[in-house]
Amino acid sequence: MKIKTIVVLGGAGFIGSNLINYLIENTDFDVVSISRGNLHLSSDRLTEYCLDITLDNLFTTKINELDILAFINCAGGGNVQESHKQPHKDFYKTTACTADILEYIRVNNLSSKYIQLSSAAVYGNCFEFPISVDTPLKPMSAYGYNNLMAENLVSFYSKVYGVNTAVLRIFSVYGNGLKKQILWDACLKMHQGNNSFFGTGQEVRDFINIDDLVGTIFNSIQFASDNAPVFNCGSGKGTKISELLGYVQEHFDNLPKLKFSGEVKVGDPIGYIADISKSPIEQTIKIDDGIARYVNWFKKEI
DSSP: OOOOEEEEETTTSHHHHHHHHHHHHHOOOEEEEEESSOOOOOOTTEEEEEOOOOHHHHHHSSGGGSOEEEEEEOOSOOOHHHHHHOHHHHHIIIIIHHHHHHHHHHHHOTTSEEEEEEEGGGGBSOOSSSBOTTSOOBOOSHHHHHHHHHHHHHHHHHHHHOOEEEEEEEOEEEOTTOOSHHHHHHHHHHHTTOOEESSOSOOEEOEEEHHHHHHHHHHHGGGOBTTOOEEEESOSOOEEHHHHHHHHHTTSTTOOOOEEOOOOOTTOOSBOOBOOTTSOOOOOOOHHHHHHHHHHHHHHHO
16 A cells, blocks of 8 residues: 655755654654755655745656645745845745645645644734634734735635645744744854843743644644634743743853843734644643753754
8 A cells, every 4th residue: 555645845944854854753654845955864755856846846746646645834934024125035935835835736636635834923913812813813024914825825725626724823933953033043142141132021922842843733634624724833821032031041151131122123023822722732842941952952053
């Protein structure tokens, strides 16, 4: 019997590469990665295509010959500030890419499941917590708008063409291997003895560790349907940025009290806390433990 395959779009990225490692180590599925980069992972169950994710390029692969359980879209833009500077580029990375994958499934693999990794940025600036999937969507950034348009495409292909889909709105993901965003920047600064940070410190985020997230992504495949369910992916707990940086500071010696500029970045909301009561969350790692792991990894990297 032919072994089923999971196709990971954007497999060389932070989430995609961790997901592929999880699938290789914890499941029996074959895995295909389609991405601009290579994973440099040796496994006879992994096939890699180093391609831009477009409809034409998807047709050049041999994945139509496979028994595909699911396509998981980890591709797309991942930077709010860059999306603000180059919204058109972010649109092609996130929205147009999604349209091409869905169209490929419609033509070739209608029986396959499809998982869309979206973002909590689709909610915009919320003032009532926790945030449920029924909260009105009012994105503040090009990044949020492009993810929302991608979600609408997913819903359309489910309702009109019967593609079995699920959307995961990911909150603040972190973990070993991520060399950008707040924890990486904080570790670099504190390693250099710098105690000054942007913002007020009162901003609230909901952090989920990458090891918990990849298990959640895999579990979500079973819930994909033509009803296009939407799930929040977070911890369900809010952490102030000042508290987060305090956890980091515990691992660096002789650093003065943290200082904040008080400035606010364009497109950055004040707070996010996810309602995960109806989500298939696989959560085992507490924020302080996750940060301790991250700082230990960082110190080995520098």
